[in-house]
Amino acid sequence: MSLPDRLVIATQEFALASWQARHIAARLQARYPGLRIDLLDVSGGSADVAVHAMTDMPMRLPDGFVLAVVTEREDPRDAFVSNRHATLADLPPAAVVGISDPRCEAQIRAAFPHLRVAPLLGDVHTHLAELDDGQYDAIILAAASLKGLGLAERIRTCLSTDECLPAPGQGALGLVIPADRPELAVLLAPLNHAETADCVAAERAMSLRLDASCETPLGGFAEVLDEYFLRMRGFVARPDGSEMLRAESNGSRAAAVGLGRQVADLMLTEGARALLIPKV
Template identity: 45%
Template sequence: MTLATPLPPLVIATRESRLALWQAEHVKALLQAQGHQVQLLGMTTKGDQILDRTLSKVGGKGLFVKELEVALEEGSAHIAVHSLKDVPMDMPDGFALACVMEREDPRDAFVSPRYADLDALPQGAVVGTSSLRRQVLLQALRPDLKIEPLRGNLDTRLRKLDEGQYDAIVLAAAGLKRLGMTDRIRSIFEPTAMLPAAGQGALGIEIRTDRQDLAQALAPLVHLPTWLRVAAERAVSRGMGGSCSVPLAAHAVLDAGLMRLDAAWGDPEGILPLVQVQQTAPVSTLEQAEALGTDVARRLQAGGAKVCSNA
């Protein structure tokens, strides 16, 4: 393996949750294997601090990345590692997504100390989730369930479940697997039942646009098939105003140059029916992936899905 030309020591800005630190350490190890010196800068974001309200009521996905972007702007850090599902669809001026890494399992996990899967829950059981997407999809599957907000990092959510505040909770399978907590997963939701969030399970690395040297250093970490898939998914979300919290799911599968993109939109008030779209197209470039996602967003709107009013 040819090592990259080492840059001055690199600083990774990261949230301080156990999962975020795992992700940053993972990127650090890969960059060190390329011959770079790397250190971490742990930070607390507003999304980590506000735990008594749902994200949709306090500003949406950007709450988890703003402080990291300030560190990049000020030069105290050079790159920021994000869970892509937490990254707004449109980056601020001067910032760019420079790398998307190979995806972990994008599906959702059912976690419960007492029940094996969603079907096993008794009528009126309490299920915790912080996601509007999961809320509307759970309500479509089991209208009888009581869906309650669940905020906090992964360990906090599991503690609240173990304390008996919920009968079950729904989490991203990727986070549990990355932290070696696969034993907490009672069952996995297949995408046909619970369509994942755009970018779920994938890591993205953000830089300032004027740092093309960093883009070159990160190039060996890029996994193009994952980037194509999440580019299509994020284009659906962008077309639906997805930088605010939208009850939207999007999941792409790429096989031999052909991409199938599934998307769903639900009404958080439970009045309008679930809108679902599937579309297939040849995809080999980011532009083609984004065009497919944009088409799917238009079809969702044609089917009755509502664009986020804050877009």
């Protein structure tokens, strides 16, 4: 099978998506020096590869497309960003924390009920500008996004996964290709990271089993314990953090999808269905 000498990667205009596409292009060109790569806006025509943050990847891909690669996970944690305070615990009562994710909001509300949570709208640079303008005392953003955009210096601290459990797939990128292009799968295969792929498979299987809308506060995070086993944790909650169900299990990497389903089933057995916001 001959590999292509030209590749078109779909991208979008906003900064984070552009960085993700350029990051993948740079990795491919480092491996294949003669490979010509073009970046194409998704509205401008057909592409060979689409790069997605795994947190944004649909649980069910459209017919005719496959997830070919899951890249090595970058920092999966949530970052605390503030100009005046070092940690969440340092914030005074009624301090305003900007959060864009129901998952993170529920966990922060549960742990710090004395704080006020306000929504974040727009992109990362907009969030930071609003923080600097005094609209928030602090904001919570994905650490991987800040680091990818060269803004790691804005991070005061990162929340541990015990403090704020990440979203399924957080910190990893996925590469989607047409199902009938096996030569693309071969070309991209060196970018796949087996450990991350197993973890993300478990996390997404949990989310798919719960089948909740994106408005449901839901976290899922798997970690490699050793060559053969994973630890998987998950939670669902009410948006205000007043009620939260957690589950955890260890299982074989070879059965990562089954492990994710098991964690979902543990929560469903405890009544998680009542906390899930149904899809419209």
